[in-house]
Amino acid sequence: MAKEIKTIGVLTSGGDAPGMNAAVRAIVRAGISKGYRMMGIQRGYNGLINGECYEMNVRSVSEIIHRGGTILYTARCLEFKTQEGQAKGLARCKELGIDALVVIGGDGSFMGARALANQGIPCIGLPGTIDNDIACSEYTIGYDTAMNTAVEAIDKLRDTTQSHDRCSVVEVMGHHAGYIALNVGIATGALAVLLPEIPFDFERDILQRMRQTQVTGKKHFIIIVSEGVVGAQELANQIQAATGVDSRATVLGHIQRGGSPTVRDRVNASLMGYHAIDLLDKGIYNRVVAVSGDKIVDYDVNVALSMHKTIDREMIDIANAISI
Numbered sequence: 001m002a003k004e005i006k007t008i009g010v011l012t013s014g015g016d017a018p019g020m021n022a023a024v025r026a027i028v029r030a031g032i033s034k035g036y037r038m039m040g041i042q043r044g045y046n047g048l049i050n051g052e053c054y055e056m057n058v059r060s061v062s063e064i065i066h067r068g069g070t071i072l073y074t075a076r077c078l079e080f081k082t083q084e085g086q087a088k089g090l091a092r093c094k095e096l097g098i099d100a101l102v103v104i105g106g107d108g109s110f111m112g113a114r115a116l117a118n119q120g121i122p123c124i125g126l127p128g129t130i131d132n133d134i135a136c137s138e139y140t141i142g143y144d145t146a147m148n149t150a151v152e153a154i155d156k157l158r159d160t161t162q163s164h165d166r167c168s169v170v171e172v173m174g175h176h177a178g179y180i181a182l183n184v185g186i187a188t189g190a191l192a193v194l195l196p197e198i199p200f201d202f203e204r205d206i207l208q209r210m211r212q213t214q215v216t217g218k219k220h221f222i223i224i225v226s227e228g229v230v231g232a233q234e235l236a237n238q239i240q241a242a243t244g245v246d247s248r249a250t251v252l253g254h255i256q257r258g259g260s261p262t263v264r265d266r267v268n269a270s271l272m273g274y275h276a277i278d279l280l281d282k283g284i285y286n287r288v289v290a291v292s293g294d295k296i297v298d299y300d301v302n303v304a305l306s307m308h309k310t311i312d313r314e315m316i317d318i319a320n321a322i323s324i
Contacts, residue, residue, distance in 0.1 A: 005122065005280060007037040009053065009098040012070040013044035013077070013105035013112070016257055017128045017142025019265035020070040020104055025061035026273025027102050032058055034281050039098055043073045044105070045080035045112050049088045053096060065266055068145070068258045074105075077112075086115045093121050100285070102276045104128040104141070107305060110288055114301045122285035124276040125301060126269075130257060133177035136304035137290035141272065144264040146173065146256040147183050153252055154188045158222060167210075167221040167239050167247040171232035173256050178226045178311055180256070185224040186319050193319055194225040194235075197311045206235075207242055213324055221245070271296050 010027045012020050024040070031038045040060065042052040064071055079085035093101070093116070100122040103113040106129040113123035127134040130146035150172050161168040170190075174180045178195030185193030192209050194200050210221060223239075225232060232249035240247040261269070272289045275296045279287055288304035290297050299307075 005036065005099040007039055007097050008100045008102060008277070008280060009039040009041050009048075009093070009096075010056075010072070010102045011041035011044055011048060011104070012072045012074045012128065013103055013109035014074060015106070015129060016069050016074050017130050017140070018068040018145035018257070018259055018261035019141040019269035020074075020128050021061075021064040021067050022261060022266045022269035023104050023126055023128065023141060023273040024070065024072060025065050026270040027277055028056045028061045029058055030274045030277035034277060036277075039096065040072050043075045044109070045077035045085070045089060046075045047073070048092055049077070049079065049085060051092055051096065053098075065270075066260050068260055070104075076108075080112050080115075086112070086119070089116060090119045090121065100124075100280050102126065102273075102280075106134060110301055110305060114286070114305070117286040117301065122280060123301070124279055124285070124298075125288040125304070126272045126276055127288070127290060128269075130180070131174050131177045132179040133174075133309065134290075135307035135309040136288055136299050138293070139268060139291040141265055141269045142257070142261070143179070144262045145259060147180055147187070148262055149256050149259050150180060150184045150252055151187050153250075153255065154184065154190075154222065154224075157250060158188070161222060161248075162220045164246060165219040167223065167236070167243075167245045169223045169225060169232045169236040169239065169247060169249045171225050171227050171249070171251040171253075173252070174226040175228040181224050181226040182311065182315055182319065185323070186315070188222060188224070189323060190222045190224045190319075191323050192223050193316075193323075194223070194229045195311060195316070196226050196229055198316065200229055202238060206239060209324075210239075210243060210245070216324070
């Protein structure tokens with residue numbers, strides 16, 4: 001028999017992503033419109049364990065759809081990976097009267113939600129991460145904004161790179177996933193894009209491409225590298241030593257996490273948030289909301305966590321073909 005739900009909690013977990021506020025807004029307002037009591041849990045699973053939460057109403061989420069970050073704050077919680085931490089979270093849910101939970105975050109956040117679900121707290125997960133590295137979803141909240149932020153910064157960097165006939169090595173986020181780097185590389189006309197999914201060869205991927213374009217008269221270069229592939233400064237030093245071209249490193253870092261979310265992030269986050277409440281209202285629990293073919297869908301959490309995602313090799317070939 002379906003569990004009766006009166007109170008729904010919402011939290012954001014892991015790295016922040018633009019659009020999380022839009023998702024929180026949709027969750028809270030959809031929940032209230034369907035007659036539920038809504039509780040905002042601050043600082044992710046840490047906040048759940050410590051009881052950092054408050055009741056939210058329709059005005060609690062006013063004027064946040066355009067704001068980056070998350071009004072609920074976020075944190076990574078190592079304690080919640082343990083059975084003891086999960087037991088504390090479960091006890092706190094019971095103490096606070098939280099009957100179900102909506103979790104916005106990544107795979108680690110979903111694992112925490114699954115642990116609670118296995119102990120009787122219905123959970124719904126929403127994919128919120130700028131890296132777009134959640135396998136079950138073609139698109140994650142924050143991804144579009146992060147890419148646009150990176151493109152805007154690189155467009156500005158290009159002006160000075162061209163003025164000085166330099167090579168700019170730009171590091172973008174994506175330690176284990178090259179989705180930001182690949183798309184940003186195509187969007188900015190980068191000479192080369194280095195991704196964690198593809199083995200990196202300095203001679204083949206950098207020097208040969210630079211020589212080929214120098215023959216055609218090109219004198220300035222932009223190289224995009226995903227964090228973790230190779231250090232941007234180290235690569236810039238290698239390029240300058242091998243070619244004599246003045247080379248500079250720029251690490252965009254956490255600037256990519258912030259800023260007002262794009263239309264795409266606001267809309268997708270809003271649709272996902274509403275879908276999460278609709279699932280709970282229909283008695284459908286322990287799912288992860290996702291995007292598939294521009295449609296909002298959902299998967300069993302175990303299925304979602306077992307799925308795999310691969311980089312688009314055709315896009316890589318296209319990037320190499322047109323960036324000459």
